[in-house]
Amino acid sequence: MDPNKLEQLREEVDQVNLRILDLINKRGELIKQIGDIKTHQGINVFDPLREREMLDLIIKxxxxxxxxxxxxxxxxxxxxxxxxxxxxxxxxxxxV
Amino acid sequence: MDPNKLEQLREEVDQVNLRILDLINKRGELIKQIGDIKTHQGINVFDPLREREMLDLIIKxxxxxxxxxxxxxxxxxxxxxxxxxxxxxxxxxxxV
Known part of the structure; x- marks a missing residue:
């Protein structure tokens, strides 16, 4: 076994962590935009049905x-x- | 405001969710490989220092x-x- 294999895998995990971080933050920005639109339109911001819909797509x-x-x-x-x-x-x- | 903007943002969120899902699973596969190597080498699989190191890089x-x-x-x-x-x-x- 290549002695550097463990180190290489750890570096891959670090890269994956940073990509997950990036996506979580991107998701946060999108959700903020959705929140702004809904607030502006007077729609309830939180929608349990939409949450279920997202989870269903993920699980699928x-x-x-x-x-x-x-x-x-x-x-x-x-x-x-x-x-x-x-x-x-x-x-x-x-x-404000 | 474009009436489809909300729908478009939701689709973007769905795409981001699936990319996060993909990376979480990829991370799981990498961690399993690391676990196998460590078990094979007789090293303790869980390393709190490594966890702190990963978090530090993420926070940075x-x-x-x-x-x-x-x-x-x-x-x-x-x-x-x-x-x-x-x-x-x-x-x-x-x-087994």
Missing amino acids: NHEGPFEYSTIEHLFKEVFKAAKELIEEDQLNALL | NHEGPFEYSTIEHLFKEVFKAAKELIEEDQLNALL
Whole structure:
């Protein structure tokens, strides 16, 4: 076994981490834009049906190695973070 | 405002979700390979220092819109899922 294999795999994990980070932040920016539009149109910002729809699409495309329940849990955490981000945004809008 | 803008943003979010899903699973495969090498070499599979090192690199590259604490929380959940995946793998190896 190549002694550098472990180091190489770790570097790959670091690169994957940074790509996940980038996408989570990109997702945050998109969700903020959606929140702005909905607030402007007077629509309720949080939509549990839309959340279920997103999860269904994710689960449909999931092929492992993680369990479905793990993927669902991770994305629910991502959704929760986005919800907090919008709430913070709305609070800041009220304060100015 | 373009009435389709909301729909377009939702489609972008769906695409970002699927890219995150893909990377989480790719990360799982890499972590499994690392676990195999470490088990083979008799090294302890879980390394809290390495976890801190990964988080430091992530935080260093983070530019928002999320709080650092949110990003740290999300990645700790991702790390936890990977840890469970390896433990499951090792349990299966013991059972065969």
